[in-house]
Amino acid sequence: MARVVHYHHPQAENFSLKYSSASPADLLPRQTELDGATKLIGYPFDTPIYVLYEGDTEIEDAGDIDFDREWLSDRITELPREGQVVAFRLVELLEAAVDVREEDEFRLYKEFEPQKIRQALDHVSWGAALPQVAGEVMSNLILHHSLPNANHRTGIAMLQFYIESKDPEFNMPRTHVDDATWREWVDPYIVESKRLITVRRNNVRFKQIQELGVDLVERKDGIQIRLAEFDLDMHWREALSTYAGRHEEHCTEFAHSVLERADREDLLSQAGPTKQDFIEYLETGLVERDFREMF
Known part of the structure; x- marks a missing residue:
């Protein structure tokens, strides 16, 4: 056993x-x-x-979210313009996710850290093939974990927005939490993402408990990590780099799946929009968007 x-x-x-x-x-x-x-x-x-x-940190209720514009502006004034635009959209997505779900089911696990958004954008291969860049946008926003919750859901939304900045008529396959489609293909990507992230930050700790005879580590929500499936025997700095690379590859695979399920294989080999084009779309192309429809 x-x-x-x-x-x-x-x-x-x-x-x-x-x-x-x-x-x-x-x-x-x-x-x-x-x-x-x-x-x-x-x-x-x-x-x-x-x-x-x-x-x-202390876990707070989602009802405690109060990201008004003045509060947010005070925290992102030192960010470059692209970081400010992404920060505003991420907060709007988080508020939409909370609005759709029951507040007592939605918890806040950390403080909002907008400075991490700049780091995430700096690690994207702007100008590469569209699915690669879309996957890296999603991956790095998740890895840098700037929001107090919903980093995966908002990361998927940003992947969608990146593809839309190439083609505003792009029709995203359904990724809502409350249907069978989510359980069939979106949720497995998120579960594996959480495994990779957890191992990335804990390889030394996991190596120690593996040596004590432990087979599985279980995260909240019942996500299990079978230790034998991961290379744990490396310096923690090497693990950060190695598993960040695996996470980017995983999210790039997700981007490929999104395009294939949307019958948009024509976009697979096309170059992705520039960072400037993406930021411009976030700023001007989503003005009247109801983000609640995405959750």
């Missing part, structure tokens, strides 16, 4: 795995080193192991 350890504490999902050991005594010094609150769990396997979790 597989030995499963939770990545997020099962009773407090804002606590995540930090250290593990075969002895709780080994983790006591670690508790004093950590700045945040901690929780210790013993897993009663044949050979027990112990996992120390640290709280990252």
Whole structure:
């Protein structure tokens, strides 16, 4: 039977795995080193192991979102114009996602970090083939994780907007959460994305618990990571680069699937719009768009 350890504490999902050991005594010094609150769990396997979790941030209700224009402007004034445009659209998408879903089902896990949007845009191969750029736009916005939630949903929306900036008549295949289409092909892409992201940030921790005999790490929402399927034996800096590359490839595959399902294979080999063209479309082409229809 597989030995499963939770990545997020099962009773407090804002606590995540930090250290593990075969002895709780080994983790006591670690508790004093950590700045945040901690929780210790013993897993009663044949050979027990112990996992120390640290709280990252307090989880807030979606009803606490209050991104008014003045508040947002104060936080993005140092960004270049393209970063400001993307930040405004991302916030509008987040607000639309919250509006569509029940607020008590939608949680805020971190602060909004608009400065990460500039970093995301700087890691895109502008001028390459359209599906590659669209995938990189989606991937890097997800990897840099600027929003307090819905980074995957808004990343998919930005992929859609990028394709539309090439052809405003593009008809995006349905990706709504509440239908069978989502479960059939969109959700598996997101689940694998979350696996890659989690391994990318935790390869050293996961290597340690694998050596303790753990087979699976389970994230919240029941997403399981089978450790044997991933190369964990590398420096954490190498893991950041390696798995960022795999994540970009994964999102580029998603872009290919989107174009194929939309019967737009004609766009697969075309060059993507420039960054300037994309930003201009975000600024002027979406003025009257109701983003709630996307969720």
